[in-house]
Amino acid sequence: MVMHPRTHSRGAPPDFTLPRPNPNPQRMTDALWWLVCMREALEPEKSENGGTLALKPGYHSYGSRLPDHGLGDSRTDHSIRRAPDRTGPWWKNFTSAHDWTFRDAQRGDYRTISLYTKRLITAMRDPDDLRPDDVYAYTLGQIDNDRVIEGYNEYRDDDETSGDTTHTWHRHDSFRRAIVGSFPHMWKALTIDMGWTYVEWQQSIAPQQQEDDTMTKDEFLTLLKDTDVKAALAAAVFRTDGVLGAPAGSKNPDNSPNTHWSAESYIANIYNATIAARGYAGNAQAGIAAVAKLDFVDEKALAAALAPTVAAAVIGMLPADRDDISADELQSAVTGALREMLAA
Structure with a gap:
């Protein structure tokens, strides 16, 4: 059953059913597409998918088409330069970014984009909230009413900014390529967007205790x-x-x-032994004695x-x-x- 992020009970486990088929499974993982759909459902009237795949430098593209001179080399595209962006089954073939567009922010009303950007940056800055640590590379967006772009870089553990003013109305998220196909990691990202606490996320992934459904x-x-x-x-x-x-x-x-x-068979044996020969009732006694020992079962x-x-x-x-x-x-x-x- 497709979950709805606005009504999903806090602390409840996720449902990773795709609301709609992945439109580009060759270049976008199902896990990222699931997150895109969930974000649209969070703000259906005020937001939309601003895009994932784009054939340009950075996380929007896929690793195999980017300049690659090896791990750590300054000539290597920044989105495949670090180890977490060069491991796993997805880094070479799949986009690893999402632009979340907010229609009201395009009209100058930044309240909605600020809400979601603040939630993410707050979690990134919190040393006790481990959710963003292995999910994100960085994020860029708007948390106030000025024209300055705010963000946070998980690799540097520091604030991030950009000269691209379109980030005042769309939040850009770059995900570590090693996890872009992982539903549990996208669930971490979504619980931050949903406003859940770290403890509530922990509750949602805890092993579910099976109720004893046997009758008394x-x-x-x-x-x-x-x-x-x-x-x-x-x-x-x-x-x-x-x-x-x-x-x-x-x-x-x-x-x-x-x-x-x-x-x-037991009762038949006892009965037959009893009536067949009164003198051989020991067979019946043996059967009764065996039944009596069932206390040890x-x-x-x-x-x-x-x-x-x-x-x-x-x-x-x-x-x-x-x-x-x-x-x-x-x-x-x-x-x-x-x-x-x-x-x-």
């Missing part, structure tokens, strides 16, 4: 009030192989060891192993018109209930 025993017993479910579950558990440890010495027809039986492992099989079997045994109950729902129910019941 009480919830499972409520589900069992459904007659169809109860009958199908009983039959499924009864016939599921590998549930109970077999009596010592049990063999398969091919004489291989038989370590686990279904409940049905790993309840969580048993529940996890049994739940998918039982859930699938239940679904298969329900009447055809009972499509209101899903296998996932039953599996979570079985897992939760078994954990509680077996541990009791």
